[in-house]
Amino acid sequence: MSTDTTVLDGLDFPAPALAVADDVADLLFREARSVHHFTDEEVTDQEIAAVYDLVKWGPTAINIVPLRLLLVRTPEARARLAAHMGEGNRERVLAAPLSIVVAADTRFHTHIPVLMPPYAAMAESLEDNEPTREQMARTNATLQAGYLLVGLRAAGLSVGPMSGMDAAGIDAEFFTENGWKALMVFNVGRTEGSTTPHPRGERLTYQQAALTV
C-alpha cells in the first residue's frame, strides 16, 4: 500500500491511500452515479456473463451464493416487468437497454452438496424450512447485489437501481416455477457523453456512521 495520505471531507485526520488507482476508485464509487438515461447501445448477455463471472467469487454465508439474474430484453418481457414497477420506474424499464431483475433463489439449498460439501446434510434439513431458506436467500443475495453493482461498473456499465416496485407481483409474473424472489431491478446501459440529471446527494461522514470501542 502507498504511504500517501489524503485529507477526507469531514475527517480530522489524514487517511491512507487505497491499494487501487484513483481512476478505479472513481469508476467504481467516487464518480459513478445512479443513471436512468442511457445511450441506445446494446448490453449483451456476454457482458453480463463476464460481470457474473467476476462477482460470483464474492463471499456469502456457507457459500450459498443465492443471487440470480433475470435479464429482461424482449418488448413483451419489458411490458410484463414494467406493469409491476412503481409509476416513476415504468418508463425507465421500457427505455433502458437492459433491465435485470436481481433475485434471491429460495431453493439455493439444492446446490449445497456441490457448493459446500461439508454442509451437504444441511440441504435436507433446509428442504422443510422455507422461512429460514427465504431469509438466508434474501440476506445473502442482497449482499451479492452490492458486489454485482460494483462489478457492472467494473465492466464500464452504468446502473440505475430501483426498488420502487411490486416485488410479489414480479415473483408471480416470472418466478412461480423456480422459487426466485425479486429483490430489486437494475437498469443497465452506457452513459458516454450523458450528464447526470441532478446534483449528488449528501452522505453521512465517517464520524456519523462509525464508532470505535
Add this chain to the structure above:
Amino acid sequence: MSTDTTVLDGLDFPAPALAVADDVADLLFREARSVHHFTDEEVTDQEIAAVYDLVKWGPTAINIVPLRLLLVRTPEARARLAAHMGEGNRERVLAAPLSIVVAADTRFHTHIPVLMPPYAAMAESLEDNEPTREQMARTNATLQAGYLLVGLRAAGLSVGPMSGMDAAGIDAEFFTENGWKALMVFNVGRTEGSTTPHPRGERLTYQQAALTV
C-alpha cells in the same frame, strides 16, 4: 472498453474484457478469499475511514445510507463481542487485528432531510413505523455491506465475514441506545505471505444463475 475477449469457465461464448485491469479484478474478486488468519499488523481507524469515504457513495433506496460500523478494538470490547459469536467464530474475533460489527441504523430516517431533501416529510411518517424502518435499514445496509467488503479489499485489506452469531445479543450488548441492528461481523487484517486454509469453494455457472426473457 477493450475489445479483447476471454473464454469463461462453463460459458459457451467468449466474454468481453472488463474496464478494470486484471490485477484490480484479482484484488477485488478473483484472487480475494475470506480470511480468518491475519498478520499482527494493526488496522487503523484512519484506514477504515478511507474505505468508508469510498463506499459511502454506493447507491441505496432514496439515499438512506443506513450502514453503520462498530469498530471493536479493546480487549474488553472484544470479549463482549466474542461472547455473542457462534462457537467457531469466538477465537476469530479475539485474534483478529480488528473486528467490525456491520450494522443497520433503524433511525436512519432522522437524516433524510439532509440526505434527500425532497423526501423530508417521509422522516416524520417513518418515525411511527418502526417495522418499515427496520426492513428498509436491513435491506439497504446489507447492500452497502457488499460495497464495504469490496472497499476493504480495494484498500489492500483482507476480510473474514461472519454471520454465525447471536445478532440480538450483540444489539443488546452494544446498541440499546442508538437503535443499530447487527447484520454480520467482518474480521479485518492483512495476509501477506499467509496461505489460505482450504481450496476455494465452487460457484454456480452463469447458465445456472441467470435467465434471459
